[in-house]
Amino acid sequence: MDANGNDRMINASTDSKTLRPRFGRVLVVVCGAIALLFLVSLAFTGIVALLRFGALAILAEYVIWMLYWAPCVTIAPSGVIVRNVVREHEVTWPAIERIDTKYALQLFTAGGTITAWSAPAPGRHATMRVASPELKGLPESTYAAERSIRPSDIPSSESGLAALYVRRFWEQLRDGGFLDKGVEGTGVRTHWLRGEIVTVSVLAVVALAALLLVP
Template identity: 40%
Template sequence: MLTESFHYRPLFGRILAAAIVVLCLVGLAGLAVAGDWANLVRTAWPLAFFGALAVALFWRPRIMIEEHGVTVVNVLRTIEVPWPAIQRIDTRFSLTLFTPGRKVPVWAAPSPGIRGAVAVERADVRNLGESAYGPGHSVRPGDSVSTPSGQVAFVLRKRWEALRDAGHLDSGAIEEGSVKVTPHWATIAALGVLFAGTVASLVV
């Protein structure tokens, strides 16, 4: 069984979110210092909305690979996937877990774009997990360990294959509701209120 957990949250995303929030705060502070209260009131809503959106999109998403399973924290929901429920791991557009009746994309681990795919070297796709390779030993650019999706997929496949080969995934049918989905209601409500306030401030 697994003894160590693996948590992944991209550093660049946190830096980007922090930069956007700081810029929004600087904008508000600048208007306050200038005494431009009319524009301060008008722009407070959109700046607050973009700051909150940046946190939701880039700061919060992450994936946690642990002994009991995989927890994926996306923008608007958290998905808890037990190991036996994982049928396939793919990296076509982003790291994605395929389970019975549901596929779980991992927002924190996107696959590379065209430029990133061109930069992939052969050394980056060697000695991956057996399940990473397709017909003719083909492999997706998103499986390269030089990419976010490939880094996480490598760890995930290694542990999933170890559990599979040890027989820990042969428990029979997956129970209904074993994949738990928890919406981020507070985030959804906050973004909804801030967006409504933004629209209202622009119309007035």
């Protein structure tokens, strides 16, 4: 699918899609290359320098990965999975009451609002770069009065692309009568990403210890 949403119609019963911010992926790769070069230079400098600053470089790259690569939005037949920095939310389709993009992709449910870290809204000047084809053929729930849309709903933005997929799935299921609130087991499940939390904590302790203890 391109940034304008011009692909085949997705099928809510079989298809799934995971979206990550484009800028974030580039940033992680670039920073990873810099961290690798830094580690190599430390190795050439000497084992002491590598022991003292190596863990700090690895910690910095891992934090950048946590912030800009790991967060994502997965749209699947079972619902929407919003993975943020340290928590993950599993939202079933019947639990979604409204989809918004004012500040980022937001899923409104009876239990609260889920905001996607990986799908932020664009800047206020984004409308100046909008091509008219981007405003056509979007899900009906995208449009406000007089068929207008906000910059945050434009498919070339992170929030707009995620909302496009979510709304397409949601509208297909709604029109098929599958969003009955009485369906058993609907709701939101939230859990902490314990593996990431433990890893970053251990790296932080090791990096601090290396800075303090290695001469």
